[in-house]
Amino acid sequence: MINRSGRVEYVIVGDAKGLVLPDLKRTRVGEKRFRGLRLIHTHLKSEPLSKDDLTDLALLRLDLVASVDVIENGLPGNIRCAHLVPQNSGSSSWNFLEPVHPSGLDTDFLEIIRSIEDEFASLGSGRILGDKRERGILVSVTRGSLYEAEEHLEELKELAFTSGVLVVDSVIQRVHEINPKFFIGKGKLGELVIRCMQQEADLLIFDQNLSPTQANSISEYADIKVIDRTQLILDIFAQRAHSRDGKIQVELAQLRYMLPRLVGKGVEMSQLMGGIGGRGPGETKLEVDRRRARERINYLEKQINHLSNERHQRRALRKKRGLPIISIIGYTNAGKSTLLNNLTNSNVFVEDKLFATLDTSSRRLRFPREREVIITDTVGFIRDLPADLINAFKATLEELEDADLLVHVVDISSPYFEKQIRAVEKILEDLELHRIPRMLVFNKEDKIPSDEAANISRTYDATAISAINPETFYRLLKEIEDMMWS
Numbered sequence: 363m364i365n366r367s368g369r370v371e372y373v374i375v376g377d378a379k380g381l382v383l384p385d386l387k388r389t390r391v392g393e394k395r396f397r398g399l400r401l402i403h404t405h406l407k408s409e410p411l412s413k414d415d416l417t418d419l420a421l422l423r424l425d426l427v428a429s430v431d432v433i434e435n436g437l438p439g440n441i442r443c444a445h446l447v448p449q450n451s452g453s454s455s456w457n458f459l460e461p462v463h464p465s466g467l468d469t470d471f472l473e474i475i476r477s478i479e480d481e482f483a484s485l486g487s488g489r490i491l492g493d494k495r496e497r498g499i500l501v502s503v504t505r506g507s508l509y510e511a512e513e514h515l516e517e518l519k520e521l522a523f524t525s526g527v528l529v530v531d532s533v534i535q536r537v538h539e540i541n542p543k544f545f546i547g548k549g550k551l552g553e554l555v556i557r558c559m560q561q562e563a564d565l566l567i568f569d570q571n572l573s574p575t576q577a578n579s580i581s582e583y584a585d586i587k588v589i590d591r592t593q594l595i596l597d598i599f600a601q602r603a604h605s606r607d608g609k610i611q612v613e614l615a616q617l618r619y620m621l622p623r624l625v626g627k628g629v630e631m632s633q634l635m636g637g638i639g640g641r642g643p644g645e646t647k648l649e650v651d652r653r654r655a656r657e658r659i660n661y662l663e664k665q666i667n668h669l670s671n672e673r674h675q676r677r678a679l680r681k682k683r684g685l686p687i688i689s690i691i692g693y694t695n696a697g698k699s700t701l702l703n704n705l706t707n708s709n710v711f712v713e714d715k716l717f718a719t720l721d722t723s724s725r726r727l728r729f730p731r732e733r734e735v736i737i738t739d740t741v742g743f744i745r746d747l748p749a750d751l752i753n754a755f756k757a758t759l760e761e762l763e764d765a766d767l768l769v770h771v772v773d774i775s776s777p778y779f780e781k782q783i784r785a786v787e788k789i790l791e792d793l794e795l796h797r798i799p800r801m802l803v804f805n806k807e808d809k810i811p812s813d814e815a816a817n818i819s820r821t822y823d824a825t826a827i828s829a830i831n832p833e834t835f836y837r838l839l840k841e842i843e844d845m846m847w848s
Contacts, residue, residue: 420552500532692771694742768800775809
């Protein structure tokens with residue numbers, strides 16, 4: 363390995379099967395810069411540059427990789443070189459120089475590398491001045507259908523937008539077996555590194571949940587921040603939780619998620635025991651972090667239990683007054699808060715983003731003949747809702763246990779509304795709430811042709827409305843009245 367001054371920094375001895383590169387500490391020199399090292403090695407069978415060579419070129423951000431053929435008498439044969447190329451330079455991410463004998467090599471490599479770095483830097487026109495949003499690339503690794511992976515990536519893109527991430531690219535890899543170390547194929551990971559350089563990406567967002575080991579391995583090799591879908595949802599919840607309940611529940615979910623991801627370098631079990639033979643360096647920082655995290659989890663769990671008892675008392679008062687309770691449930695961004703606002707003339711926060719509502723809101727709704735109900739808005743559901751979030755929000759979802767009726771709101775304009783219905787039904791079953799009477803309400807009927815909305819509603823025995831148009835509510839209110847007091 364030779365630096366740009368021509369000095370040899372590493373000498374690596376391998377065998378016919380390959381060689382092991384040293385740990386280059388993989389600290390990023392700059393978003394658009396290479397490492398400043400050229401890898402020159404021998405090939406014993408005059409074979410072209412291998413896939414491993416090209417993967418190392420990308421993952422380690424080398425200036426160039428070159429192989430020198432070794433001919434039978436031990437003298438050098440041809441030398442083959444490759445370097446990375448920026449976006450729009452053709453279909454390949456690499457450029458291969460013509461093989462030549464070392465004696466005929468007259469290429470100015472330093473000039474090539476500087477011009478390539480300048481080309482990569484010129485691609486920065488995609489970053490708008492003053493735009494401080496993180497730039498992310500979405501990644502999905504699937505053994506299923508590509509159509510389903512594309513569908514899931516669309517939802518991940520919405521989650522990223524809600525979190526404040528600018529999505530600059532997306533990648534889907536269909537595999538027979540998941541790579542246990544990197545989750546994604548190592549060759550594909552090399553391509554991702556190049557894309558990150560081309561697109562000025564700051565992070566990779568995986569649609570599937572990664573194990574702590576996989577996240578660390580990808581981050582170490584790609585030298586970039588790596589998060590998965592659960593972490594992205596937790597980030598959104600952390601941004602949007604405003605009530606004391608919501609903040610405690612989100613913090614608890616985050617700590618439970620992060621605890622197994624606190625990793626050290628093998629000295630983490632050195633806790634001081636005291637006495638002869640038991641002396642040691644004391645608690646490492648990692649152990650302190652873990653202990654504090656566990657203590658905080660215990661404290662937050664007690665707080666949640668206390669808040670749960672308070673809610674239980676409030677619900678008991680409502681029951682004593684004899685007021686029926688209706689809970690609005692549904693997939694995130696289906697229009698639940700908008701419906702609550704327009705039914706009760708309220709001003710609950712509404713935004714066209716996923717998980718705009720995290721905090722439960724309750725209002726009174728008056729019907730004819732002096733009838734009243736309590737109507738409650740709840741946090742939206744989503745497919746594969748992380749277990750830590752379900753556990754943390756169980757206290758809030760306890761509100762649903764006392765509901766006399768669940769109004770399941772569905773976005774009829776979504777091309778995936780059938781899957782969203784099934785996702786909500788599954789969560790209700792997991793929470794053992796599927797026995798409570800419920801009615802299906804299709805929202806956003808104004809976004810599709812009226813005859814299509816009517817046909818879908820008939821098929822599902824549902825009521826179609828537009829939450830922004832109170833004139834459509836008479837059908838919904840009549841249905842609720844019939845179910846509550848028939």
